[in-house]
Amino acid sequence: MKVLVRAFAKFRDIVGEKTSLDLKEGSTIRDLLDAISASYPELGADLLSSNGAVGDGVTVLRNRKGLDVPDPKKTILEEGDEVALLPPFSGG
Numbered sequence: 001m002k003v004l005v006r007a008f009a010k011f012r013d014i015v016g017e018k019t020s021l022d023l024k025e026g027s028t029i030r031d032l033l034d035a036i037s038a039s040y041p042e043l044g045a046d047l048l049s050s051n052g053a054v055g056d057g058v059t060v061l062r063n064r065k066g067l068d069v070p071d072p073k074k075t076i077l078e079e080g081d082e083v084a085l086l087p088p089f090s091g092g
Contacts, residue, residue, distance in 0.1 A: 001023055001024070001025055001027070001078070001079040001080075002022055002023075002079060002080065003021050003023055003027075003077055003080075003081050003082075003083060004018060004081070004083070005019050005020070005021055005036065005084075005085065006018045006083070006084045006085070007019075007085045008085065008086045008087070009086065009087050009089075010087050011043065011046075011085050014040050014043055015036065015040055023035065023077065026076060027077050028072060028073050028075055028076055028077065029054075029060060029067065029073075029075040029077065029083070030048075030052065030072035030073040032077060032083060033047045033048055033060075033072060046058060046087060047085070048072075052072075054067075054072055055088075057087070057089070058088060059084075060072070060083065060084070060085060061084040061086070062077070062082070062083055064084070
């Protein structure tokens with residue numbers, strides 16, 4: 001299945017603004033983050049924490065909505081989903 005990934009700020013500098021990934025049916029947000037981390041190792045530490053959760057301060061949107069479930073292994077993707085990755089923001 002194809003999933004569109006949109007990256008913002010420093011993630012966009014590495015991945016590009018948008019890219020399409022081919023994933024197996026039943027893949028989860030975690031599977032997608034693993035695939036991105038394998039293709040772009042410099043993002044691995046930012047995207048996923050050591051316990052497998054989404055990295056600190058990283059925002060993941062699925063179809064322009066925030067994830068309701070903090071465990072990325074529990075959110076199953078579907079054909080045509082759009083996943084946005086936003087790095088931690090700071091400032092004020």
